[in-house]
Amino acid sequence: MELAPKLLDMVWAILIFGAVIAVILGLASFYENRGGRRGGGWFVGPALALLAVGLVYPALKTVWNSFLDATGGKFVGIDNYTQIFTNSDELVVLRNTVLWTLVTPFVATAIGMIYAILVDRAKGEAVAKALIFLPMAISLVGASIIWKFMYDYKDPAGGTAKHPTQQIGFLNQILVWLHLDPVNFLLNSPQNTFWLIVVMIWIQAGFAMTILSASIKAIPADIVEAARLDGVGAFQMFRFVTFPSIRPAVVVVLTTIAIACLKVFDIVRTMTGGNFDTNVIANEFYSQTFSAANQGLGAALAVVLFILVVPIIVYNVRQLRASEAR
Template sequence: MTSSEKFTSMLEAIGLFVAIVGLIVLVASRFGGRRGDRVVAGVFLLPTVVLVLVGLVYPALRTIYYSFYDAAGSHYAGLDNYKTIFTSSDQITVLRNTVLWVVITPFVATAIGLLYAILVDKAKVEALAKAFIFLPMAISFVGASIIWKFIYEYRPDQPGVKQIGLLNQVLVWLGGSPHQWLINSPWNSLFLVVVMIWIQAGFAMTVLSAAIKAIPEDIVEAARLDGVKAWGMFRFVTVPSIRPALIVVLTTIGIGTLKVFDIVRTMTGGQFDTSVVANEFYAQSFRSNNQGLGAALAVLLFLLVVPIVLYNVRQLRRSETR
């Protein structure tokens, strides 16, 4: 495809879309009054409902169905795929890594984000200081993975060979010998987790910083008059006041971490026992052509997300009614 063909194709798509919206608007504008309301609502919602039914509801049901079938999707296999996930040693490693990711990332990223938000709060260069931590959020997971792969890069420990990865060079400067960070399980997963923390700390910082600024000044002042010191202020004023924001940040990062795929795929391709559920789903579905197991892994991902979301919604409700 040439460049101009690509542009033509894009303009065609936009033109078609504008025509569809134009038609919707045309139909809707012919109906007024309370009776016309149903028609207007109908045409406004039609494209969304069709897309969501065809693109989300049907595929999700189909995937659940396939998760009970064999690799080719032709024979009913009962719960075999789910049994595989919880019994085969490869899949147990995948589950272990996923737990590692989900337990570590949200808490460390939130802790760093919170610490930084408090440290730079009301500082002269606050906006600039925040931008440093915030920028990784705009970077793709693929870009971030390349950046960190470069940090972890390893060159054999031989005379005349210089390290080009920063981490190994720091080791050499400190008198140690270089190390292959991404090879040895389970430590290699931790070095991948670092990348996710690097990305997510900025999100945590931004949301928590806004929450900290929303704490009423008189509460802080009253605590200070009572002689509350820095740690007490943090423990008894800041944290309780921003609790709802903390929960939102922790759960949002938790959900994002559950679905992490790009980092694992770009940095190790899931080799060296670093695979996680989202990556294993892709590998089983598209590389090993094991449709049944891939579907079961996708359903597992779904099931893992649900309780986190429900917890989040319940906490939000509770803080609203208070």
């Protein structure tokens, strides 16, 4: 009996949303027909207002909070930033974030590029691409749970010679089959950070392959044929033809994955919770703000994360403009 009113409310919400969109599109079409594209200016004001309320104000508020103490009631200057760059635990957070940002984009892009070149126009290309792209369809939390089982470790000391401890983790079971001791992959630092990075590479390699494969197929056929007629080998073809042609796409892939790594949260939170020296800025920001109730330090970490992301975005925009100008 209670389900019918909820369904009715949902239907009304959908109808109202559709009506609002129809009115907006109708007004845009009317003003465009009456005065060219000048009518679009009527919609700039509300858009800017929404950006100011939803983006600019929270950003400025976060910057201000970064200069306050844990409770947000006392001005402490740059003490929070000083703690980030001097405290040993926070330095580990920065180190791990740098490792994520340096390793993941290049490895994932290299794997995606090599895979895209190898399967290009090969038999079963669609199936081969689907296999490496499938992890992109999994949420980061889901992928983390999968790999947490892959890395699972059981202490062999709990078993006997007749009844040895069964390893649930696939990687440790392989080590047992090879008569090697199982390893607690997520415990020892800094190796555990690299094992977490593997999860992101597994996901992002499919993204890199998809973008770069499309760029490779966009290379004019006459250029490829001319190079082959000149006797260019496979390596020279990649160096002088393929890579220069797909360079803008490579830059986009690298910067996109780098930004994703700077903001990485789900994998670390799900697999280790930031323990065992695996913490990163996004997870530390969450922990300080919501778990430790240190709003000042949490805001300062958010500002540092924003500062790290901005140069990558600026570089990406410049590269796109440069490629369009050619």
